[in-house]
Amino acid sequence: EWGFKSFTEFVQETQRRHSTPNGVSCLKLMHWNLLESLERLRHENDLDSCVSDREVLERFFPEVRFIFITRCNKMRQAISMMRAIQSDQWIMTARSKGEMLSKQSLHFDWHDFHRQLHAVNLEDDRWLDFFSRNGIIPFLVPYERLQVAHREVLAEVLRFLNLPVTESVGSITPKIRRQATIQNRLWEIQAIVIHRLLLFAAAIGLRKSRPSPLQRSLAEYRVRLRS
Secondary structure, eight states: OOOSSSHHHHHHHHHHHHTTSOOOOOOOOOHHHHHHHHHHHHHHHHOTSSSHHHHHHHSSSSOOOOEEOOSOOOOHHHHHHHHHHHTOOOOBBTOOOOOHHHOOTTTOOOHHHHOOOOHHHHHHHHHHHHHHHHTOOOEEHHHHHHHHHHHHHHHHHHTTTTOOOGGGGGGGOOOOOOOOHHHHHHHHHHHHHHHHHHHHHHTTTOSSSSOOHHHHHHHHHHHHHOO
16 A cells, blocks of 8 residues: 555565664564565565575564564463454454454354364464574563563563663553453363363263264364374
């Protein structure tokens, strides 16, 4: 929408517009965002495959550093993803005016939950593989710690970036609000109960001439566990 002729020009202008006075700019990336960006930068600048991903990044993002935010409780992350997809509300701030769907419109779906659980684990695995292949040591930030000690984490991130930690860090308040409600907790309990029922069914080895819905779910679950 800014009228750029190339993705490279867009990247350069984005850095210029969003850099703070100390010359630092920040980008939030999912793994697929990164792969797409690297592919476009390679294509537009005639960079062949012998140029590593890290070299491509450092060409367009000098002194690039990575801050890897990951969630320890993957079950809750998967539930949050499922809820966001159903409600189409991915972020909430103090100024948010969008209304959440009614509780009746939101529902727990075991198969969707399992898809999201697989997706969040795969996202982390792909990031870790990217860091390993490119010799990058990111600064690790557990989401759970960021929730309860965001000022301490911010100070640590500034030190990681070799930036001064000023008194203003102590007055910073997050703009993003937590969206989880009691419904998230209820879905978590449902997921745990179904998981244990499936494991119990596997242990007793249900046998019938025609598979029941529970047996079909069990068979699908075994395949997912092996994958």
